[in-house]
Amino acid sequence: MAGSALRRLIAEYKQLTNNPPDGVLAGPISDENFFEWEALITGPNGTPFEFGVFATRLHFPSDYPLSPPKMKFVSEIFHPNVYPDGRVCISILHAPGDDPMGYETSAERWSPVQSIEKILLSVVSLLAGKHLLMLIMDVYALFFIEPNEASPANVDAAKMFRENREKFDETAKRSVRKTLGL
Amino acid sequence: MPQIISMKAEYLISLSFLLTFAVITNAFYVKKQFYPSVVYLTKSSTSLAVLYAQAFVFAILFGKFIQRIFLGPLRAIETEHLYDRAWFSITETCLAFTVFRDDFSPRFVALFAVLLFLKCFHWLLEDRVDYMEQSPVLGPIFHTRVIGLLSVLSILDYLFISSAYMHTIAKGASVQIVFGFEYAILLVSVITTATKYILHSIEIRAGEQWENKGVFMLYSDLILGLFRLTLYMIFIIVMMKIHTFPLFAIRPMFIAMRAFRKSCNDVLESRRAIRNLNTMYPDLTAEELGNATDTTCIICREEMQVQQSIKRLTCQHIFHKNCLRSWFQRQQTCPICRTTVLRPVPARATAAAAAAAAAPPVNAQPPAASQSQAQIPVSTARFAQPPSHFASNSSTSSTSSSTPINTAPQTSPPNFNTMGAGVFPQMPFNSFPMVLPPFAFPPPPLPPANFTGMSEETIRAMEGAELSHVQARIQCLRNVRTLLDASMIQMQQYMNIVLTQSNMENGTRLLSNLKNDTDQVLTSSDENNSRNNVLNPINENDADVIRRRRLEHYTQRLSPSTTNQENNNDS
Secondary structure, eight states, X not given: XXXXXXXXXXXXXXXXXXXXXXXXXXXXXXXXXXXXXXXXXXXXXXXXXXXXXXXXXXXXXXXXXXXXXXXXXXXXXXXXXXXXXXXXXXXXXXXXXXXTTOOSOGGGSOOTTOOHHHHHHHHHHHHTHHHXXXXXXXXXXXXXXXXXXXXXXXXXXXXXXXXXXXXXXXHHHHHHHHHTTO | OOOOOOHHHHHHHHHHHHHHHHHHHHHHHHHOSHHHHXXXXXXXXXXXXXXXXXXXXXXXXXXXXXXXXXXXXXXXXXXXXXXXXXXXXXXHHHHHHHHTGGGOOHHHHHHHHHHHHHHHHHHHHHHHHHHTTTOSOOOHHHHHHHHHHHXXXXXXXXXXXXXXXXXXXXXXXXXXXXXXXXXXXHHHHHHHHHHHHHHHHHHHHHOSOOTTHHHHHHHHHHHHHHHHHHXXXXXXXXXXXXXXXXXXGHHHHHHHHHHHHHHHHHHHHHHHHHHHHHHHSOBOOHHHHHHOSOOEETTTTEEOOTTSOEEEOTXXXXXXXXXXXXXXXXXXXXXXXXXXXXXXHHHHHHHHHHHHHHOGGGGGSOGGGTXXXXXXXXXXXXXXXXXXXXXXXXXXHHXXXXXXXXXXXXXXHHHHHHHTTTOOOOHHHHHSSSOOOOTTSOOOOOXXXXXXXXXXXXXXXXXXXXHHHHHHHHHHHHHHHHHHHHHHHHHHHHHHHHHHHHHHHHHHHHHHHHHHHXXXXXXXXXXXXXXXXXXXXXXXXXXXXXHHHHHHHHHHHOOHHHHHHHHHHHO
């Protein structure tokens, strides 16, 4: 037994292994260090990311449930909300007070209520739900769903998404093939 | 230095060994004897450089060896920290060399190298003890290693401090002061690490979450941070007196200062959080915990036990007290619903201020005190003005019509004017036949822009006042309507009277006209009759002309009664 962060991570790991959510697989990289996790996220059906298996890394701070973890895609992924270096830009991974631009209200920020499962499902919906919504609402969705459209994590991806959907889908599919080693 | 030896490093090490071997062999080959060759080695700068490099390699290998004994394999994060800190430290050492360029000697460099060497192990030990909180399994080897390294480092620090002290006492101020202070600071860091280690060990021994550990950590951080900061301060003051401003100590001192400020802040925040928790929210009893549907603390994801202190916030969410405390140090909101839980009083005050700013006209009249009678005349003055004008207008118009319905005295208009200044005229309204609007009702206050941040009571109070205001307004509107109805009736009556009067006037005038006409006709007919006897056809003509003229005359009147009269008259 050790610190509260570790115990909570162990509890979450147990929970995730007992009731694994669909399309997501997560666990610590090694038994000795529960503060570095690897998570595999499958691309949701009906999206250009379908059939893809994207590897991500989660790094937990020592005061974990109080501060959010950092998440990074190890696999190459072309998405408006993922930085070219793989860092994921979603509001629940931001600690309150992180956002000097005031784009996000504190309600959608990190709090101990959030969990690894919720983060991973948010990322899945980032790949899927958001995509569907974007198809409907196009540009407006970018403003409402992801207020950082003015400075998206991946500017090229955002631009291509808006202006050339076919090319975006093509690029996304290419990244899927890459993750599968094809 | 302890590092993971990569292939490249291995090549470099073997290269260094080869070079050293070559240099030494060359010296012996040239000088043939031991002493001259040693002299040759120390005189030749190339050989010296190679030998220094070799010494560095030896130091690394030795460090690696020590690391094997006391730390085992390093984690990636530890290596990273080590590199970062080592680079800063080397830069600072170089800066220190510039200050002590007079004492620059191989011995001096060696002392700095030893200092750096020991510093590395201090950092590694710190990281290792921090790791205790993160690792699920810690064997006895871990504890032995940490305790061993802790004691070795503290003994070494102590020895270096005492030697520096002796040196300074014996030979006066020198570079040894720097070493003395450096080792003193290192000793403080060893003590910090030891405290942490003891606290972590106690927690591990306890087997479950040790509730007060966080508080102990905070206070030990505070005290040791203070120690460190004072040491840096004294060091800088002493250095400024003896040598010059120690530029190389600025960065660590700044870091120490920041750490101290942070720990001060943490202690204050934590104290405030605990105080708020204790004063505002009572501990949950066992019975209440039994009634709770979900007894998992959302912060640590563990079941809440009766023996732990549990708090319930105003939003009814329950948490471990300690989990809440650590969260409240960061944010004063409920982790689940994000309602602000601490410091509700200033929050409400600001909300009220915002509401007041949003509705400035109501400012003079607080919603809760809207029923107070003293303010009403002042605030109603503006509102009461238009109806008073209306009343005076209607009364003047009705008086001018001088109908029997209007009994209002002629003095009412000036009284109405004075009412605008706040004096309420009783007499004219009492004498007025219709129901008069009670102008004394309080004016409806403008509702504030939003109700967020207002407490239940104020909203309810506002609602109550609002209700009465609305009722009063409706009453007023009804009164106005009755007033209008009454004036309408008055107008109709007046119209009727005017109509009948004009009809009567018309009638009398017509009668007199008719009388004149008939007289005229009678007289003319008499004349005609007298003439008839002489000229009959002309008489006939005359009679026709008269009849035609009369008809023309009557058609101008356009009155049926008169035509009737005429007809009668004619007949």
